[in-house]
Amino acid sequence: MAKRGIPDPQPALSKIEGPVSALDELETPILTLSQLAWRRFRRHKMAVAGVIILILLVAYCIGGAFIFSESYANHTDTSLRLQPPAAEHPFGTDTTGRDILARTIYGGQISLLIGLTAMILEITVGVLIGAVTGFFGGWLDNILMRFTEAVLIVPQIFLLLVMAKFFGGNVPNIVFLGREFSGSVIVIVFIIGLTAWPYTARIVRAQFLSIKENEFILAARATGTSTWGIIFRHILPNSIAPIVVAATLGVANAITLEAYISFLGLGVRPPTATWGNMLEGAYNYIDQGVYWLWLFPGLLILFIVLSINFVGDGLRDALDPRSRAV
Amino acid sequence: MTKILEVNDLMTRFHTTEGMVYAVNGISFHLDEGETLAVVGESGCGKSVTMMSILRLLPMPPAQIAGGTAIYLGQDLLKIPDHEMEHNIRGKEIAMIFQDPMTSLNPVLTIGKQITESLRTHMFMDQAAAERRAVELLEMVGLSDARQRLKAYPHQFSGGMRQRVMIAMALACNPSILIADEPTTALDVTIQAQIVELVIRLREQIHMAIIWITHNLGVVAGLADRVNVMYAGYIVEEANVEDIYEDPSHPYTNALLAALPRVDRRRDRRLKSIAGAPPSLLVEPHGCPFAPRCEYVVKRCGMETPRLTPVGRDHAIACWVDIKTGAQR
Amino acid sequence: MTRYIVRRLLQAIPLMFFISLVLFVMMRNMGDPLATMGGRTMTRSEDRARLTRQLGLDKPIIVQYVYWLIGNDWTKIDMDGNGVAETPGTRKGILRGDFGLSLVNRKSAMQVIMERLPNTLILMLTAEVVIITGSLLIGIYAALRQYSFTDNLVTTLSFIGYSMPIFFVALGLMYIFSVNFKAWGLPYLPTVGMFDPQIGKTFWQTVWHMILPVITIALTSFAANSRYVRSTMLEALSQDYIRTARSKGLPRRSIVFVHALKNASLPIITVVGLDLPFLLGGAIVTERIFAWPGMGRLFLDHVSRGDTPVVMGILMLIAISVIAFQIITDIVYAWLDPRIRYN
Numbered sequence: 001m002a003k004r005g006i007p008d009p010q011p012a013l014s015k016i017e018g019p020v021s022a023l024d025e026l027e028t029p030i031l032t033l034s035q036l037a038w039r040r041f042r043r044h045k046m047a048v049a050g051v052i053i054l055i056l057l058v059a060y061c062i063g064g065a066f067i068f069s070e071s072y073a074n075h076t077d078t079s080l081r082l083q084p085p086a087a088e089h090p091f092g093t094d095t096t097g098r099d100i101l102a103r104t105i106y107g108g109q110i111s112l113l114i115g116l117t118a119m120i121l122e123i124t125v126g127v128l129i130g131a132v133t134g135f136f137g138g139w140l141d142n143i144l145m146r147f148t149e150a151v152l153i154v155p156q157i158f159l160l161l162v163m164a165k166f167f168g169g170n171v172p173n174i175v176f177l178g179r180e181f182s183g184s185v186i187v188i189v190f191i192i193g194l195t196a197w198p199y200t201a202r203i204v205r206a207q208f209l210s211i212k213e214n215e216f217i218l219a220a221r222a223t224g225t226s227t228w229g230i231i232f233r234h235i236l237p238n239s240i241a242p243i244v245v246a247a248t249l250g251v252a253n254a255i256t257l258e259a260y261i262s263f264l265g266l267g268v269r270p271p272t273a274t275w276g277n278m279l280e281g282a283y284n285y286i287d288q289g290v291y292w293l294w295l296f297p298g299l300l301i302l303f304i305v306l307s308i309n310f311v312g313d314g315l316r317d318a319l320d321p322r323s324r325a326v
Numbered sequence: 327m328t329k330i331l332e333v334n335d336l337m338t339r340f341h342t343t344e345g346m347v348y349a350v351n352g353i354s355f356h357l358d359e360g361e362t363l364a365v366v367g368e369s370g371c372g373k374s375v376t377m378m379s380i381l382r383l384l385p386m387p388p389a390q391i392a393g394g395t396a397i398y399l400g401q402d403l404l405k406i407p408d409h410e411m412e413h414n415i416r417g418k419e420i421a422m423i424f425q426d427p428m429t430s431l432n433p434v435l436t437i438g439k440q441i442t443e444s445l446r447t448h449m450f451m452d453q454a455a456a457e458r459r460a461v462e463l464l465e466m467v468g469l470s471d472a473r474q475r476l477k478a479y480p481h482q483f484s485g486g487m488r489q490r491v492m493i494a495m496a497l498a499c500n501p502s503i504l505i506a507d508e509p510t511t512a513l514d515v516t517i518q519a520q521i522v523e524l525v526i527r528l529r530e531q532i533h534m535a536i537i538w539i540t541h542n543l544g545v546v547a548g549l550a551d552r553v554n555v556m557y558a559g560y561i562v563e564e565a566n567v568e569d570i571y572e573d574p575s576h577p578y579t580n581a582l583l584a585a586l587p588r589v590d591r592r593r594d595r596r597l598k599s600i601a602g603a604p605p606s607l608l609v610e611p612h613g614c615p616f617a618p619r620c621e622y623v624v625k626r627c628g629m630e631t632p633r634l635t636p637v638g639r640d641h642a643i644a645c646w647v648d649i650k651t652g653a654q655r
Numbered sequence: 656m657t658r659y660i661v662r663r664l665l666q667a668i669p670l671m672f673f674i675s676l677v678l679f680v681m682m683r684n685m686g687d688p689l690a691t692m693g694g695r696t697m698t699r700s701e702d703r704a705r706l707t708r709q710l711g712l713d714k715p716i717i718v719q720y721v722y723w724l725i726g727n728d729w730t731k732i733d734m735d736g737n738g739v740a741e742t743p744g745t746r747k748g749i750l751r752g753d754f755g756l757s758l759v760n761r762k763s764a765m766q767v768i769m770e771r772l773p774n775t776l777i778l779m780l781t782a783e784v785v786i787i788t789g790s791l792l793i794g795i796y797a798a799l800r801q802y803s804f805t806d807n808l809v810t811t812l813s814f815i816g817y818s819m820p821i822f823f824v825a826l827g828l829m830y831i832f833s834v835n836f837k838a839w840g841l842p843y844l845p846t847v848g849m850f851d852p853q854i855g856k857t858f859w860q861t862v863w864h865m866i867l868p869v870i871t872i873a874l875t876s877f878a879a880n881s882r883y884v885r886s887t888m889l890e891a892l893s894q895d896y897i898r899t900a901r902s903k904g905l906p907r908r909s910i911v912f913v914h915a916l917k918n919a920s921l922p923i924i925t926v927v928g929l930d931l932p933f934l935l936g937g938a939i940v941t942e943r944i945f946a947w948p949g950m951g952r953l954f955l956d957h958v959s960r961g962d963t964p965v966v967m968g969i970l971m972l973i974a975i976s977v978i979a980f981q982i983i984t985d986i987v988y989a990w991l992d993p994r995i996r997y998n
Contacts, residue, residue: 043343046814150674153977154970155936161958162681162966256820260940263822264955279822283944286829286846289838298823306818313814383901387802416904424902429895434917434993444903479993495903 040318047314053307057300061112064105070179073102074271082285085292092292094278095285100292104300107273110181111255111301114189114274118254121193123247126200131231133201134208145205148198156195157260163191164266182272188261192254200246207239241319245312252308259301275301330502330535331357331380336394336404338372338379341387345608349375351559351615352394354634357503362529362536364550364567366543366582370604372559373539377505380404381422382411398503418448421496425508427488431480437491438476444498463494466531468524486517490524497532505537510545522549543586547571552640555579558605558615561634565641575650576643577620614646622647624654656996659989663982674974675749679720682967708733711744724748749971755964759957764964768950768972774849775942775949779934781865782872787927789877794884799911801889809881816878821937825871825944832867847946868945872937876930883926887919894918921992928984932977 041047077097085092091100129148133141151159164187171183211217212235220234255275261267262276270277275297282294334354340347350372357363365373378384380396380403396403403415416422424430432440441463442456451459457476464472467490480488489509496504506525510518522545529536538549546553546567553570555563555578563576574580581600602619605611614620617627624647632644635655646654707713711722711732727744747753754764797809832844844867845851850860891897892915900914938951946952950969957965989995 046811146670146673149670150677153670153674153932153974155932155973155977157936157939158954158970158973161939161955162970165958165961252818259820260822263820264940264943266959279826283822283826283829286826286834289830289834291830294823294826298820298826302815302819302823305820306815309814309818381902383898412901412904412906414904416902418904422899422902424895424899426895430899432896432900432914432918434921434991435914436993443905443909447903447905447909479997481994482997492899495899 037318041314044314044317046310047317050307050310050314053303054311057108057304057307058112061105061108064102065109068099068102068105070106072099073106073273074098082288082290082293084290091296094293100278100296103273103278104275104296106179107275107278107297108300109179110185110268110272110274111258111276111304113176114185114192114258114268115251115255117189118192118196118258119247119250121189122196122250122254123200123243125193126197126246127204127236127243129197130201130204131208131236134205135212135227135231135235141205144201148201151195152198152202156257159195160191160257160261161264161266163195164188164261167191182269184267184269185272188258188267192257196250196253196257200243200250203242203246204239207242208235211235211238241316244319245316248308248312248315252305252312255301255308256305328359329356330359330398332395332397333376333380334395334397336376336379336396337392338375338384339390339392341390346610347607348609348611349559349607350379351611352631353556353559353561354394355554355561355564357535357537359502360533360535361551362538362549364546364553365537365539365556366541366546366553367556368541368604370607371556373556374507376556377422377507377537377539381416381420381505382408383416383422413448417444417496417501418499419501420503420505421499421501422505422507423489423492423496423509426512427485427492427509428480430492431488433480436477436479437483437495438478441476441491441495441498444495448499459498460494463498464491466497466528467491467494469494485513486520489513489517489521493521493524493528497528497534500532501534503535503537505539507539508541509538511540511542518545525549543582555582558611559607560611560615560631560644562616562645563643564634565638569638569641573638573641575637575641575648576645577622577647577649578616580649581619581621614644622649622652626654656989659995660986663985667978667982670978671975675724675971676720678967678970679723682963683719722746722748725750726753754968754971757957757965758962759960759965764968767965768953768968771948771950771953772972774947775935775938775951777861778865778868778872778938778941778947778949779931782869782876782934783927783930785869785873786877786880786930789873790880790884791923793877793881795888795911795916797881797885798888798892806885809885813878813882817875817882819875821871821875821940822944824874825867825941828867828871829944846944849948864945864947868941868947871941871945872934875937876933880923880926880930884919884923887922888915891915891919921988924988924991925984928980928987931980932973935973935977 075098077093080089080093080097081095083089083093083097089099089101091104094100094103129144133144167187167190171187173180174183174186217230217234220230225234258267258274259276259279262274263279265280268274268277278297279294282290285293333356336350336353338350340349353372353376355363365376367373375384379389379391382391382403391404394404398415398419403411406415431437438457438460441460442451442453445451445456445459446453449456460476461472464475469475469487469490480491483491492509510521513521525536525538526549538545540546550567553563553565553567554561555570555576557578563570563574563579565573565575570579571583574583578600581598584598585600587597600619605615605618611631613629614623614627614632617623620627622645626646630646632646634642634644636642648655711719711727714722722744726746726748728747730744731740732742732744733740746755752765756762757764757767760767793809797806800806829846833846836844845864846867849864850856851864854860888911892911896918897910897914900910905914935951938949939955940951941947942949942952943955950972954966954969957969
């Protein structure tokens with residue numbers, strides 16, 4: 001019998017006299033879940049663009065440190081203040097004569113650090129609380145959910161400002177990965193993490209509530225799997241998708257929030273630079289047409305948040321194509 | 327008998343990310359005035375896609391009508407401009423009802439609104455006249471308290487009642503053809519029977535032709551005048567309803583009927599199923615689509631696609647083999 | 656339906672009490688409670704002792720919470736320390752709007768807040784109208800032209816729009832429409848305050864000054880919401896009932912704006928309703944940059960000066976309005992969706 005269309009993976013049964021096994025009709029190779037996800041991710045052009053931009057930005061912040069030293073970034077020279085972008089200072093200089101390009105490099109490191117660590121804190125607390133409430137339910141669920149709702153009612157930035165003022169003052173400088181910077185960074189990481197966990201907790205709880213009802217959980221119990229086993233080996237792996245998406249978007253959220261509170265003066269204290277606090281007071285000079293104070297840090301924040309949002313959107317499509325992208 | 331719809335060599339394809347889906351591959355059939363034609367076949371054989379192609383209800387970017395004609399009252403439905411289709415044909419000359427009445431009715435609009443909107447659009451009635459007609463229609467399909475019901479929402483009805491509402495909606499403008507796409511599949515068996523009875527009764531009152539799509543051979547027997555059997559985007563057999571049951575001449579039809587569990591068979595025999603699975607529609611069809619599963623297959627089946635050829639009065643099949651004698655055609 | 660409303664209101668009450676409890680605990684631990692509640696700092700120990708008794712700080716914590724909630728003007732306190740309560744208290748409690756005196760200017764905290772509240776409301780409401788209109792128009796347009804160039808452009812712009820930090824938008828707008836327009840001799844938009852002091856607080860002055868701040872607040876939300884409108888419209892348009900509507904030969908206009916939009920509007924309303932906290936947050940940065948005399952700027956000023964009564968007052972007000980808005984959104988949703996309304 002002549003072959004039809006694409007050759008099948010099992011060519012042996014090409015001469016057909018009678019009914020043929022259904023396996024011969026299989027045209028698609030079997031892919032693992034992560035391979036499938038990767039394929040779907042790759043198709044999402046914006047997500048791929050996002051990954052590229054992200055890599056470039058991280059390279060900028062880390063690689064740039066090899067070109068400009070930190071002391072150069074912090075070196076003030078008031079005779080050079082508010083110089084527009086030129087060959088000597090490609091991004092111009094700020095109000096005390098510091099080179100803005102170098103400051104964006106070191107500032108970027110801090111902003112990224114804050115984004116990542118705040119996200120880790122937020123995810124850890126959020127997953128823990130979400131898992132416990134979703135799985136065990138009962139009075140614990142009730143109380144924790146009331147608490148979660150209460151935190152969610154007040155917009156994050158208000159809470160952050162209050163906590164920043166309260167905890168802000170007197171934390172000593174820290175040395176981490178070869179750099180010394182203001183202790184206020186730790187404070188910021190903490191308060192962002194501690195006000196953002198409700199978002200994750202809600203998502204994780206919803207996942208646990210729905211997966212818990214599935215029959216394979218019942219089967220796992222019937223075969224004697226312990227409670228922790230069920231949580232960690234069965235439910236959590238199935239909830240990974242929304243957690244990964246939430247974590248990605250959480251980084252963007254943390255970077256944005258840090259920028260906001262630093263811009264408002266209650267965030268990371270100078271001289272440690274972050275993209276946010278470089279913008280503080282920039283609007284005072286806007287009448288003089290000094291655009292380079294805010295344009296470059298602002299653009300960098302825009303690019304990193306944009307690229308993370310692209311990646312997050314791609315992840316969402318790749319890991320759970322049934323969910324509606326916003 | 328006058329033909330009111332004549333479809334010739336209809337081909338419909340879908341452009342998907344996995345490739346081209348060859349859903350309908352050269353279908354030709356006709357429908358006479360006032361007759362009931364059943365279209366039978368398993369899921370995915372292209373019965374719905376055929377009808378949706380004729381009414382041009384498929385979303386055209388992925389779907390593509392690759393060829394063929396569908397002549398209704400002298401016009402080719404596949405070629406007339408969109409607004410004419412919308413204005414003159416759909417809902418007015420040819421109406422369609424669908425499988426799941428819960429999702430097919432708009433949950434946020436009253437059923438009164440959903441019935442009167444056709445009347446107001448196509449028959450230019452004013453609100454009061456449209457409402458009176460809507461009440462008439464609801465009573466015709468067997469719903470009591472029709473006036474009150476106009477203000478109700480779909481979720482306030484049961485499955486069978488919703489399907490009756492859909493029928494009322496479809497009949498609003500007195501169409502010449504009603505296309506029913508598996509209208510009873512989603513309903514309980516007893517409700518199924520009621521709906522079929524309703525349609526039979528209505529058929530007598532309103533002289534209209536019906537195309538009834540189903541995969542349930544039992545429903546066909548009580549309802550249809552003629553039957554088209556479809557497989558993988560082709561029509562494989564076309565016959566009067568009696569001939570289909572008494573003289574099935576295509577291996578697939580034969581196998582379908584043999585697979586029906588029968589009360590008078592011996593209990594200890596296994597049910598006869600058809601070995602294998604339907605072909606992947608992603609592959610461009612070549613040769614007879616049923617060949618890999620056919621008991622009577624010969625070499626020619628894999629090489630040439632059989633065309634529908636008459637084998638008796640009003641009976642045609644697409645097969646290279648005569649299953650009664652084993653001879654090739 | 657009324658039962659639903661009542662139920663939602665009842666659910667909100669414990670939540671509000673919970674929040675008030677959290678705020679109370681925060682307030683007691685931030686700074687000097689005597690100063691906070693008394694409205695001034697004092698150093699003389701007799702003054703402190705008297706104020707302690709007046710404010711009820713010598714009572715058990717649960718009594719303090721009660722006094723904070725409903726005041727102590729219905730009971731007598733022991734002012735002179737002799738163990739006998741004889742003077743009536745003066746506090747009315749937060750349930751009657753008494754948050755104490757501002758540490759900054761010794762005016763009643765509530766009064767300070769109320770002076771600024773309308774200004775923020777003007778901004779918020781206008782921004783909300785802009786957001787709703789804009790996202791509906793763009794979202795529906797993009798949904799109808801899915802995958803076209805315009806749609807892809809709109810999607811990309813939306814992403815950029817909601818990734819932009821608000822101050823960047825504000826500064827950018829200021830730079831273009833104010834500084835540069837001025838430099839180019841074009842009529843330019845003002846960037847400071849609510850009205851020009853020389854002209855006075857007229858309607859048109861307010862409108863003119865409101866343009867840049869409103870666009871700043873609205874831009875980010877409107878970018879995100881138009882994507883959401885697009886996706887809910889697409890989802891509605893892919894439903895079976897749209898197939899039915901098309902098979903009935905209904906005109907396109909009717910299918911999109913009646914059949915699809917009515918269904919899509921339900922989740923859209925939820926999203927719009929939940930946007931409020933985000934708008935309030937955005938107001939802080941915007942009011943700061945444009946020197947708009949609103950509640951956001953008030954919050955910022957008073958937080959940095961540690962003025963707890965005003966801060967608590969604003970937080971409570973925000974909490975109440977967010978909860979109220981959530982309830983309103985739920986009610987509107989329930990009323991619009993016949994599946995809930997007629998059940």
